[in-house]
Amino acid sequence: GAGVSQSPRYKVAKRGQDVALRCDPIxxxxxxxxxxxxxxxxxxxxxxxxxxxQLDKSGLPSDRFFAERPEGSVSTLKIQRTQQEDSAVYLCxxxxxxxxxxxxxxxxxxxxxLVL
Amino acid sequence: AQxxxxxxxxxxxxxxxxxxxxxxxxxxxxVNLFWYVQYPGQHLQLLLKYFSGDPLVKGIKGFEAEFIxxxxxxxxxxxxxxxxxxxEYFCAVNVMNRDDKIIFGKGTRLHILP
Numbered sequence: 001g002a003g004v005s006q007s008p009r010y011k012v013a014k015r016g017q018d019v020a021l022r023c024d025p026i027x028x029x030x031x032x033x034x035x036x037x038x039x040x041x042x043x044x045x046x047x048x049x050x051x052x053x054q055l056d057k058s059g060l061p062s063d064r065f066f067a068e069r070p071e072g073s074v075s076t077l078k079i080q081r082t083q084q085e086d087s088a089v090y091l092c093x094x095x096x097x098x099x100x101x102x103x104x105x106x107x108x109x110x111x112x113x114l115v116l
Numbered sequence: 117a118q119x120x121x122x123x124x125x126x127x128x129x130x131x132x133x134x135x136x137x138x139x140x141x142x143x144x145x146x147v148n149l150f151w152y153v154q155y156p157g158q159h160l161q162l163l164l165k166y167f168s169g170d171p172l173v174k175g176i177k178g179f180e181a182e183f184i185x186x187x188x189x190x191x192x193x194x195x196x197x198x199x200x201x202x203x204e205y206f207c208a209v210n211v212m213n214r215d216d217k218i219i220f221g222k223g224t225r226l227h228i229l230p
Contacts, residue, residue, distance in 0.1 A: 003159070035220075042120075042206050043160070044221030059217070091160065105218070107160040 004108035005093050012057045013082045021077045021111045023096030032075050033105060034067055035091040043091050049075060082115045089113070120209050122221040129197055130229045137192040137224050139207030149190040150208040150218065151181055160206070166190065177201070199230045 013019050025032050026034045031050055035043035036059075045059040051072035060067070064083075069075040079086055089112050093105040123138035141147065151163040164175025171183040181192045190207060207221040 040222065042208070042222050044220070045217040048217075056217070093160075104162050104165070109159050 004092055004094055004106050006090075006111050008111060009109060010112050010114075011049075012116065014116055015084060016081050017115075018078065018080045019082055019113065021079075021090050021113070023075045023077070023108060024093030025073065025075070025092070026096075026106055027073075029094035029096050029106075030063070030072075031095040031097065031103070031105075032069060033093040034075070034077050035093065035097075036061075037089040037091055039088070046077070046090075079113075082113075084115050087113055087115045105116040118161065120207055120221040122205075122207050122224050122226050126221060126225045126227070126230065128227045131199055131214050132196050135192070135194040135197045137205055137207075137226070137227070139190045139192065141188050141190070141207075141209045143209060143211045143219075146212040148210040148212060149181070149183055150210075151175065151179070151190075151192050152206040152220075153178075153203050155203045161192070162194070163205070171190070179200060187229075197226075197228050199228045202226060202228045 004026055007022045008067040011019055033048050036046055037043045047057040047060055047067045048055050049069040052069050064080045066078045089110040091110045092108045095103040095105045096105040119142050121140045147205045148167040152160050153163045154160045163179055164173050164181055166173045166183045174180045179194050181190055183190050204225045206223045210218050210220045
């Protein structure tokens with residue numbers, strides 16, 4: 001595709017509800033990243049995939065957060081039993097090469113999650 | 117604690133003014149440095165990056181940044197801003213050979229008065 005796309009763009013969830021956020025990276029991009037951006041803060045790293053392999057998930061804030069990329073393309077970030085502190089914009093980024101730093105990361109528009 | 121600090125949270129300038137946004141990091145070792153920009157209603161995008169070589173890096177739209185290793189700084193500059201530069205600017209750091217994370221600062225919201 002022309003760029004990284006994310007869906008839904010906005011999600012309102014009741015506390016305790018499970019949510020799934022989708023990321024479609026740029027076609028052919030090997031690396032995929034998830035970030036969480038709270039209001040007034042910069043993006044914070046959550047997890048990183050190289051193809052279908054999740055190489056780093058150290059930024060996931062709790063075991064309620066789970067990410068997958070089963071076929072090395074589309075990725076889903078799932079949050080179970082959402083809490084109010086999960087309210088944030090969730091950003092997805094992809095890059096062409098397997099080395100995550102030497103290549104530019106292209107960001108999607110984000111999913112704005114509000115947990116009531 | 118290791119961090120990326122952006123000195124100004126909100127900057128207001130008139131068109132044609134000169135701009136300098138401060139960024140300091142506290143990580144040791146060799147670093148990769150970035151400035152990202154988010155224009156209103158748009159995606160986060162890369163403005164410029166430093167990996168090695170000339171510490172003065174030129175990016176898109178007339179922006180440049182200078183890496184000063186001794187000061188752990190990577191300040192963003194533009195000699196003459198335009199109204200279209202109104203955006204939020206994020207400094208970011210990766211520590212080479214440690215992991216793949218990019219650590220972002222909290223951002224500086226720049227507002228240019230026409």
